Every structure is written in structure tokens, then in C-alpha cells.
Amino acid sequence: DTEVTQTPKHLVMGMTNKKSLKCEQHMGHRAMYWYKQKAKKPPELMFVYSYEKLSINESVPSRFSPECPNSSLLNLHLHALQPEDSALYLCASSQVAAGREETQYFGPGTRLLVL
């Protein structure tokens, strides 16, 4: 089983709303990632969690707040977003965050629209 699940599939929110994106994997992976992808562009790394600890924050604005409650779950809390934050948000996981075969498995993504 190489499945990463993400909910919701689609999300529309206003600039004053608070919402959360959820990601789950049951592969025993100890590294989890959030990416943002704009149309026709490759994914851009936002955050990396390794053994439930935040190891990389790619200078992401504080209106995005990640959380890793346990090794299987990863959340992304959203607050006071801007229309330019509209994008496909992808979650991924891998065995470990660093290593020779750091194969990442991606979820289907959450399509976010900020009005």
C-alpha cells in the first residue's frame, strides 16, 4: 500500500476564514511534506516534517501553519489567506527525510480557491 490520502479534495474559502487541510499515510513513513503547486508549474516545497518534528520551513508566510500530531498525520492550518494562495496543495511522505532512496509518495492534492 503506497497510498497517501488528503482531505478535502476541493476547498473554497474567504480571506477571513480559518480552515485545515489533512493528510494521512499508513506506510510507516517518518517524513512528511507539504507542497504548493500553481497551474502548469512544478510543486514547490513548503514544509518538511521528520520524525514528527519540523525540519524545513521554506520561508512560508505565517498564515500557513503546519502540524504533525503523529507519524501518520499531517495538517496544514490556513488563516487569513490571500487570493494568490489559490493552488493545488500536495502532501507527500517518504521512509525518511534524507537518504539514498528518498522516494516520495504523493497524495491526490487539495484544490484550494481563496476568494
Add this chain to the structure above:
Amino acid sequence: TQLLEQSPQFLSIQEGENLTVYCNSSSVFSSLQWYRQEPGEGPVLLVTVVTGGEVKKLKRLTFQFGDARKDSSLHITAAQPGDTGLYLCAGALRGANNLFFGTGTRLTVIP
């Protein structure tokens, strides 16, 4: 600065034709992955290559990792409309905690 450059950026071919996509860098990678992504979906892993010079085949797809582990290629034989999508290479650098994605190649196979 983009660590991994893919070429071509766009490719539109007829069904049955062959094609090659290139992924180039000046950096040495400990491993490199290829993904295919369809609109609105997450990238789906196709292959991971680890050893310099390694060749892996997946049905009509052939992946090669350069001898110096700085570049890779994806060759598709007899392309089919189902091959249409965004092809992404992504490399892992030794000691880094993340993958570096290529610029992407958007392939359209016309029936």
C-alpha cells in the same frame, strides 16, 4: 535558480511516435525520481534510479540515470494518448531533507 532543468518544456506528438525527455543538472544526486501528473491530481511515481548508468524499463518507458548521476532521461516508445500528462523529474541531494523538482515537461499525445 532551478537545480534541475527539463527539456523540452512542451511536447505534442502523434500516437505511435517515440520521444525522449531530458532532465539535466550540474549537481550530483544520490537518487532521482520520475513522476507523471494529470491535471488536478498528485504526481504518481514512475521510477526511482539510484546507481550511475542505471537503466530501468517500465513497459514502453525506459529511464536512464547518467553515469555521473547529474542527469537522467525518459524515453517513451510508441506513445499512446494515455501517456499524456506532466512529467516531472526530482532529485535527492545527499544530506538534504527534500527533493528538488525539475521544471516539468508537458506531453500531449494526439490520437
